[in-house]
Amino acid sequence: MAIQDRAIKKRRAILEAAGAIFDEHGYDPATIAMVLERAKVTKGALYFHFPSKEALAQGVLDEQVPFGTVPPQSCRLQEVIDMTFMVAHGLQTNALLRGSVRLTVDQTTPPGVDHSGPFRQWPERLLVLMEQAREQGELLPTVESRATVDLLVGAFAGIQVMSRALTNREDLADRISALWTHILPAIAVPSLLLRLETNAERAERVVASLDLTES
Amino acid sequence: MAIQDRAIKKRRAILEAAGAIFDEHGYDPATIAMVLERAKVTKGALYFHFPSKEALAQGVLDEQVPFGTVPPQSCRLQEVIDMTFMVAHGLQTNALLRGSVRLTVDQTTPPGVDHSGPFRQWPERLLVLMEQAREQGELLPTVESRATVDLLVGAFAGIQVMSRALTNREDLADRISALWTHILPAIAVPSLLLRLETNAERAERVVASLDLTES
Numbered sequence: 001m002a003i004q005d006r007a008i009k010k011r012r013a014i015l016e017a018a019g020a021i022f023d024e025h026g027y028d029p030a031t032i033a034m035v036l037e038r039a040k041v042t043k044g045a046l047y048f049h050f051p052s053k054e055a056l057a058q059g060v061l062d063e064q065v066p067f068g069t070v071p072p073q074s075c076r077l078q079e080v081i082d083m084t085f086m087v088a089h090g091l092q093t094n095a096l097l098r099g100s101v102r103l104t105v106d107q108t109t110p111p112g113v114d115h116s117g118p119f120r121q122w123p124e125r126l127l128v129l130m131e132q133a134r135e136q137g138e139l140l141p142t143v144e145s146r147a148t149v150d151l152l153v154g155a156f157a158g159i160q161v162m163s164r165a166l167t168n169r170e171d172l173a174d175r176i177s178a179l180w181t182h183i184l185p186a187i188a189v190p191s192l193l194l195r196l197e198t199n200a201e202r203a204e205r206v207v208a209s210l211d212l213t214e215s
Numbered sequence: 216m217a218i219q220d221r222a223i224k225k226r227r228a229i230l231e232a233a234g235a236i237f238d239e240h241g242y243d244p245a246t247i248a249m250v251l252e253r254a255k256v257t258k259g260a261l262y263f264h265f266p267s268k269e270a271l272a273q274g275v276l277d278e279q280v281p282f283g284t285v286p287p288q289s290c291r292l293q294e295v296i297d298m299t300f301m302v303a304h305g306l307q308t309n310a311l312l313r314g315s316v317r318l319t320v321d322q323t324t325p326p327g328v329d330h331s332g333p334f335r336q337w338p339e340r341l342l343v344l345m346e347q348a349r350e351q352g353e354l355l356p357t358v359e360s361r362a363t364v365d366l367l368v369g370a371f372a373g374i375q376v377m378s379r380a381l382t383n384r385e386d387l388a389d390r391i392s393a394l395w396t397h398i399l400p401a402i403a404v405p406s407l408l409l410r411l412e413t414n415a416e417r418a419e420r421v422v423a424s425l426d427l428t429e430s
Contacts, residue, residue, distance in 0.1 A: 026323055028244070102322055105376055108241055116380035147393045151374070154390060158373020159366070161320055165331035175369060178362045185401045 011049045014039045015063060018056045019099030027057060027103060027110045054112045057103055064100040064118045065125055071209050076133035077188055078196055080126060081180055084156060085203035086210065088172045091160055105157055119157075123149040143187050155179055173203040226264045229254045230278060233271045234314030242272060242318060242325045269327045272318055279315040279333045280340055286424050291348035292403055293411055295341060296395055299371060300418035301425065303387045306375055320372055334372075338364040358402050370394055388418040 017039035021030045032053055036046060050056040067090040073079040090097040103110070104118045126149040133139050159179060163172040180198035188196060232254035236245045247268055251261060265271040282305045288294040305312040318325070319333045341364040348354050374394060378387040395413035403411060 023322075026241075026321075104380070105373075106241075106321065107238075107317055107379070119377050119380050148397065150377070150390065151370075151393050151397055154374035154377035155366075155370035155394070156373060157376055158320075158371065159369035161372055161376070162334050162365070162369035164322070165319070165334050175365065178366050179370070182363065182366055182401045183397045186397045186399075 007049075010041060010045055014041060014046055014049055014056075015059055016096045018050075019060050019063075019094075019096030022057065022060060022099035023095050023102050026106055027108055027115075032056070054110055057110045057113045057115070060096065060100045061103055061113065061115060061117055063096055064104065065121045067094070067097045067100075068122070068125065069210075070206060075138065075192070075195070076129045076136060077138050077184075077192065080129050080133070080152075081196065081198055081202070082206045083126075083129075084152070084176050084179075085173060085206050087156070088160070088169075088176050089203065089207045091164075091172060092169050101157075101160065105161060119153060122153040126152060138189060138192055139187055140189055148183075148187055151183070152179075173200045176203070222264075225256060225260055229256055229261055229264055229271075230274055231311045233265075234275050234278075234309075234311030237272065237275060237314035238310050238317050241321055242323055242330075247271070269325055272325045272328045272330070275311065275315045276318055276328065276330060276332055278311055279319065280336045282309070282312045282315075283337070283340065284425075285421060290353060290407070290410070291344045291351060292353050292399075292407065295344050295348070295367075296411065296413055296417070297421045298341075298344075299367070299391050299394070300388060300421050302371070303375070303384075303391050304418065304422045306379075306387060307384050316372075316375065320376060334368060337368040341367060353404060353407055354402055355404055363398075363402055366398070367394075388415045391418070 014035065018030075018035045021034045021038055025034070030053070032043075032046065035056065036043060039046070046056075050059055068083040068087050070079060070082040070086050073082065087097070091101065100118070103113075103115050106115070109115055123146070127145055130139070130143075130145040130149055134143070134145065139145075156176070156179070159175045160169065160172055163169045163175050177198050177200060180196075184193060184196060184198065229250065233245075233250045236249045236253055240249070245268070247258075247261065250271065251258060254261070265274055283298040283302050285294060285297040285301050288297065302312070306316065315333070318328075318330050321330070324330055338361070342360055345354070345358075345360040345364055349358070349360065354360075371391070371394070374390045375384065375387055378384045378390050392413050392415060395411075399408060399411060399413065
């Protein structure tokens with residue numbers, strides 16, 4: 001393995017350990033020592049990539065939006081739906097994503113860290129897909145894309161908090177399905193409503209398709 | 216003032232101070248000493264009402280759902296909408312409610328405190344109104360009330376977190392309006408859609424009506 005590849009792998013291992021620690025403890029009680037122990041790396045290796053706890057938190061936050069990556073769909077609304085299922089799956093299986101989302105949702109602001117960044121980045125990312133959906137005639141003419149994407153991001157944030165509190169996120173995919181069945185009639189043209197897939201089986205297929213892509 | 220009235224007032228003052236402290240610091244860093252200083256009460260008075268920090272947190276959590284009280288409406292869906300505006304207003308103006316909501320949303324579980332209680336209590340409360348709405352013919356026959364109320368509570372929780380992170384909750388009423396315009400077409404009969412009031416002006420009128428009731 002090239003030196004650069006090893007550095008990338010080590011950086012990722014540190015981020016995953018930090019995500020797990022932030023998820024379990026929150027920002028303030030988390031320490032660099034906890035991350036070192038979890039990641040099994042030296043202090044020097046960690047500080048080479050992240051010079052401070054703030055930098056580590058920022059690194060964890062910056063990894064959040066890439067978790068929404070899904071196979072492209074000709075129907076852009078389906079792609080947006082798939083993204084929500086992918087992130088829901090990630091929250092159940094990946095501690096880095098959980099830690100990142102906790103930093104975003106928690107009220108305590110790490111000083112010098114833009115912890116609300118994902119609340120701006122997700123809408124921007126979704127806005128691109130929504131505008132493509134509009135060009136393709138998928139949206140009702142009354143849709144204001146900005147309001148819709150802001151609503152999606154805010155609602156998703158709270159639904160996952162509630163699902164975590166009540167079932168440790170076991171019912172998250174079903175709750176996201178319910179979000180879609182409630183808002184699609186207000187945004188999608190009627191002819192699409194029959195074709196869009198919003199149930200838990202779709203969620204499983206999306207996850208399986210990405211697992212295949214990665215292997 | 217009767218002794219009982221004074222005790223009730225003192226208990227409320229302690230809860231309001233505790234809510235503010237939990238809102239500002241979160242559960243773990245908050246201390247009884249901070250609450251004593253804020254409430255300007257003696258240790259004895261506080262412990263008379265709340266024997267521990269856990270009891271104080273539970274007291275703050277138990278006050279959350281009453282903040283949804285609004286004047287009854289013949290249209291039950293309008294009453295549900297009004298409740299969301301009332302809670303949004305409360306979050307902007309009342310530290311006890313903010314502290315209660317922070318305890319509910321925060322991931323750190325106070326030991327021995329049912330911090331996810333409001334995630335069960337709100338849906339139960341809304342379910343009663345939704346079933347009355349159904350009896351009055353306000354709901355589409357496809358509506359599953361349980362899924363709808365769970366969605367409302369989860370979405371509201373996240374929307375207020377996002378609004379707090381981005382604008383210190385200044386745009387919360389507008390974001391709640393957007394929630395309603397997105398989900399009402401999936402739950403209300405079409406003839407109601409024109410009559411239901413979901414904009415920020417309605418929010419202001421609801422708040423004003425309760426201010427009058429209280430005075």
